[in-house]
Amino acid sequence: MNKLKLWLEQTMMISFAILVGILIEGLVYAFTGDPLSSFSMSWLQLLSIVITGAVCSIPTLFWLTDDLPRNKFILRIIIHCIGLYAVVALLGFVFKWFEHLDGFIFMTVIYFLVYIFVWLVTLWFHKRDDNRINKALDDIRDDE
Amino acid sequence: MQVVIEKVNSKDEEQAVIKAVEITDEISGAVELLEGDSKGFAVSRDGKTYIIKASAVYYIESVDKKSFVYTKQGCYDCKYRLYELEVMLGGYFMRCSKSMIINLKKVRNVKSQISGRIDATLLNDEVVVISRGYVKEVKRRLGI
Numbered sequence: 001m002n003k004l005k006l007w008l009e010q011t012m013m014i015s016f017a018i019l020v021g022i023l024i025e026g027l028v029y030a031f032t033g034d035p036l037s038s039f040s041m042s043w044l045q046l047l048s049i050v051i052t053g054a055v056c057s058i059p060t061l062f063w064l065t066d067d068l069p070r071n072k073f074i075l076r077i078i079i080h081c082i083g084l085y086a087v088v089a090l091l092g093f094v095f096k097w098f099e100h101l102d103g104f105i106f107m108t109v110i111y112f113l114v115y116i117f118v119w120l121v122t123l124w125f126h127k128r129d130d131n132r133i134n135k136a137l138d139d140i141r142d143d144e
Numbered sequence: 145m146q147v148v149i150e151k152v153n154s155k156d157e158e159q160a161v162i163k164a165v166e167i168t169d170e171i172s173g174a175v176e177l178l179e180g181d182s183k184g185f186a187v188s189r190d191g192k193t194y195i196i197k198a199s200a201v202y203y204i205e206s207v208d209k210k211s212f213v214y215t216k217q218g219c220y221d222c223k224y225r226l227y228e229l230e231v232m233l234g235g236y237f238m239r240c241s242k243s244m245i246i247n248l249k250k251v252r253n254v255k256s257q258i259s260g261r262i263d264a265t266l267l268n269d270e271v272v273v274i275s276r277g278y279v280k281e282v283k284r285r286l287g288i
Contacts, residue, residue: 002280068259070257070258070259073257073258073259074258077258123258126256126260127256129256129279129283130254130255130256130262132283132288133254133262133282133283133286133288134253134254136286136287136288137248137251137252137253137254137286140236140248140249140286141249141250141251141252141267142199142249142250142267144216144267
């Protein structure tokens with residue numbers, strides 16, 4: 001049940017981050033001359049984003065949920081990041097997110113921004129939990 | 145002091161609320177009794193047997209199927225297994241990993257690691273690890 005919850009949370013977080021990335025892409029095109037009104041998305045593209053989010057969440061469930069020392073965990077994150085990049089590039093090719101090199105580069109930039117965003121949000125959740133736990137511990141701590 | 149007992153349907157709903165002008169020794173004793181801190185259990189060191197109060201325990205560790213109790217005065221052997229101590233002590237004593245029980249009242253603060261596990265600094269400045277699988281239970285025990 002916990003894994004399912006984590007999978008859904010990750011899927012939503014990644015899908016949201018990709019949509020923000022696409023929004024940024026649209027704004028960049030608008031500021032570089034393309035009228036914003038020409039920017040549109042089909043239902044298939046939206047579906048492809050959710051599918052990508054769901055697929056990219058699966059390795060996280062099995063690869064990044066073990067208790068490991070910090071160094072080993074960071075090594076796993078690097079491998080995870082590169083592995084997912086390969087998966088996203090493949091899905092991008094399948095769903096036709098890019099046709100030329102500039103589109104591929106843009107997707108690469110968006111991918112790394114999304115990856116960093118997801119980790120920042122996760123760390124923020126950790127920080128928030130720490131504060132709540134420490135506050136609760138203040139109420140029960142023994143005097144010594 | 146007027147005592148009111150209200151019947152509830154489940155163990156989760158059980159709680160004791162004490163309204164007092166000041167915390168007297170009697171009230172502290174009642175709190176200890178309710179929280180289970182006054183429970184004593186047998187431990188041994190250098191061939192001598194001692195009875196120690198639960199409230200003196202920082203954490204209990206199991207190594208090679210032997211239990212070791214850590215207090216401010218040092219480490220003691222204990223004949224009980226971890227699962228027995230967990231049931232016996234209850235309250236703020238809880239598993240923080242497969243081989244350790246921690247007294248939450250002795251935790252000074254916690255800090256999450258990038259992997260999701262939590263480092264808990266105790267009042268004696270020792271740092272113990274709360275595995276990510278037990279973090280949810282920590283929050284539940286603290287009412288978060």
